[in-house]
Amino acid sequence: MAINLQKGQRISLEKSNGSKLQTVCVGINWGAIEKKGLFGFGTTKEAVDLDASCALYDDNKQLIDVVYFGHLQSKDGAVRHSGDDLTGDMAGDDGLDNEVITVDLSALSSSVGYVAFILNSFRGQDFGTIPFASIRIYEGTPTRVNEVFATYDIAHSKDFAGHVSMAMGVFYKKNGEWKFNAIGEPTRDRKLEESVKTMAQNYL
Template sequence: MPISLQKGQQISLAKEAGPSLQTVRMGLGWDAIKKKGFLGFGGGSVDVDLDANALMFDASGQLVDAVWFRQLQSKDGSVRHSGDNRTGAGDGDDETITVDLTRLPASVQTVVFSVNNYTGQNFSQVDNAYCRLVNTQGDQEIARFNLSVQGDHTAMILASLKRSGNDWTMTAIGTPRAGARTPTTCPTSAPTCKTDSGGMGCKARSGRANPYRPFPLTQRTVPSWLFPSRKAATSP
């Protein structure tokens, strides 16, 4: 039975999924916001675009690689993104990130999953938002984290996978972050454009520029307690 994770809770993947665990998938799901019409009829819906990210760190807390909508695969191919879902339409996971634990470089000690709301609504407004961790062998769900009850912010550090000998420990982090606005806009001639500004990206829909930029993909976005060695190195 999958565990419903609470903020700060840790689980051993080997204990929950068995020592033969090789590949896990982080699934992110949500629904469009339903608008209320007159007397409850004909309200329609508002699309929501959540973006899943995976950040890979070494033992000292330095960012090694990142997978997100602009880079759908890590440099070594061990981490893969399913692609950008911009509406939340359909059942089940809307975006997934698959991690082959057996192929991760030895230098990668921690994988951190984060999510940002590209369209800018806060999580309290988004219906049925969740993330879950799945053992791809048998498609068995290991743990789940409810995002829709997480408050009035637009980005979050979801969870981490950290090496522990031959095992991996998953920690539900649930640390909120605020998304950022940028004055940079995309050319209206392209249905999808991406501009690079310090690792950020921009998407434009239907010829309209969207000034919302994704969650920063840097080590500064991650709680320092995940990397005690980094904290010690920066202490006076």
């Protein structure tokens, strides 16, 4: 399996030993915004609330379910969200994911044809102002990373400056097999509801 895909690349989910990847995670790690204090003295930290979400669509690109901070598990139980992080790393990068979405591809309802991942800045804080924000899509569990197959650094890419939402990537079923498309594109959306529609219109 390829490691560290460039955005726009597509891969099959067959591993080197011939087995199919079953459990995948999307982890987001980000930091609070550092601001200069009054008259330039000292610094203060501004909490950042990024939200990772997962939208499930059928083969006709019709929305089936959305897993996000207000709905932490899909109806079929195959997709689970670790919970809402409202601040980011306030004391510097601890190297741990602030939010993780876990997908058991083998447990998904048979009606699901697309599993799409979306990131939104809840308070409208521009991705370009966040000191560090990285995304990794990997095989494993929230506490164990087996193999990373897509990473994005959205804080240090000029493509994301001025944006508050992005399409991270999508798993899609082709000829009965799951494949992955590393999208990595900022969108013009302001809210999750808009991002879910944009994903269906532009990226599935």
